[in-house]
Amino acid sequence: EVQLVESGGGLVEPGGSLRLSCAASGFTFSHTWMNWVRQAPGKGLEWVGRMKSRINGGTTDYNAPVKGRFTISRDDSKDTLYLQMNSLKTEDTAVYYCTTDAPSPGAYWGQGTLVTVSS
Amino acid sequence: QSVLTQPPSASETPGQRVTISCSGTSSNIGSNHVYWYQQLSGTAPKLVIFKNNQRPSGVPDRFSGSKSGTSASLAISGLRSEDEADYYCAAWDDSLSGRWVFGGGTKVTVL
Numbered sequence: 001e002v003q004l005v006e007s008g009g010g011l012v013e014p015g016g017s018l019r020l021s022c023a024a025s026g027f028t029f030s031h032t033w034m035n036w037v038r039q040a041p042g043k044g045l046e047w048v049g050r051m052k053s054r055i056n057g058g059t060t061d062y063n064a065p066v067k068g069r070f071t072i073s074r075d076d077s078k079d080t081l082y083l084q085m086n087s088l089k090t091e092d093t094a095v096y097y098c099t100t101d102a103p104s105p106g107a108y109w110g111q112g113t114l115v116t117v118s119s
Numbered sequence: 120q121s122v123l124t125q126p127p128s129a130s131e132t133p134g135q136r137v138t139i140s141c142s143g144t145s146s147n148i149g150s151n152h153v154y155w156y157q158q159l160s161g162t163a164p165k166l167v168i169f170k171n172n173q174r175p176s177g178v179p180d181r182f183s184g185s186k187s188g189t190s191a192s193l194a195i196s197g198l199r200s201e202d203e204a205d206y207y208c209a210a211w212d213d214s215l216s217g218r219w220v221f222g223g224g225t226k227v228t229v230l
Contacts, residue, residue: 035219037164037219044121044205044207044221044222044223044224045156045158045164045207045209045221045224046221047209047218047219047220047221050219061216061217061218063218063219064215064218097163097164104154104166104169104170104175105154105169105209105211105219106154106156106164106166106209107166107169107175109163109164109165110163111163112163
C-alpha cells in the first residue's frame with residue numbers, strides 16, 4: 001500500500017524558515033518523480049514544484065511564487081522528499097501536500113501538513 | 120486567479136448527472152493531458168480521472184472525462200450524496216519553463 005506522510009509543519013514568523021519532510025513507502029521511491037502542492041485556507045490547489053528521479057537527472061522545477069525561496073530535495077536511501085522553505089511570507093500559509101508523479105500526476109497524496117506564517 | 124477556469128459551483132439532485140467544465144489555453148489543455156481530482160471536506164485530494172478520460176482502479180464508472188481543444192469536462196452520472204465534494208482540473212502548462220496548473224475548483228452539491 002502506498003503511503004506518504006508529511007511532517008515538519010508549524011507556526012513560523014515572516015522571514016523565517018521551515019523544512020518539510022515526506023516519508024514514502026509502498027512503491028519504488030527512487031524511480032518516482034515527486035511533487036509538492038499547497039492549499040491556502042479556504043482556497044484551491046497550487047503546485048509548488050517537483051523533483052525528478054535521479055535516473056532522470058534529479059532536476060527540480062518550481063512555480064514562480066516560490067522560486068528562489070523554496071528548495072526541493074530527496075534522500076532515496078531514506079525514501080524521503082524534502083521541501084526547504086526560506087524567506088517565508090504570510091501568503092505561504094497553507095496545507096502542504098506531497099504527491100507522486102506516477103503512475104499519474106497526483107495518483108497518491110499524503111495527508112498534508114499545515115504551515116502558518118504569522119507574527 | 121487560476122490558470123484553468125472552472126465554475127465555482129454545481130448542484131443536482133441524487134441520481135441525476137452533473138457536468139463540470141474546465142477551460143484552458145493552447146499551452147496547457149490544448150497540448151497536454153487533463154487530470155481531475157476530488158477533494159472531500161477536510162481530506163487530501165484524490166485522483167478520479169487521468170489522461171483526459173481514464174479512470175484509476177476503484178473509481179466508479181459514474182465518473183467520466185472528456186477533452187476537446189482547449190476545454191475539458193468531468194461528468195458524474197447517477198449522482199450520490201458521497202459525491203459531494205470539491206473537484207479540480209489540472210494540466211501541465213508548457214509556458215514559463217513548464218508548470219502544473221489547476222482550476223479554481225468546483226463545489227458539487229447534492230441537493
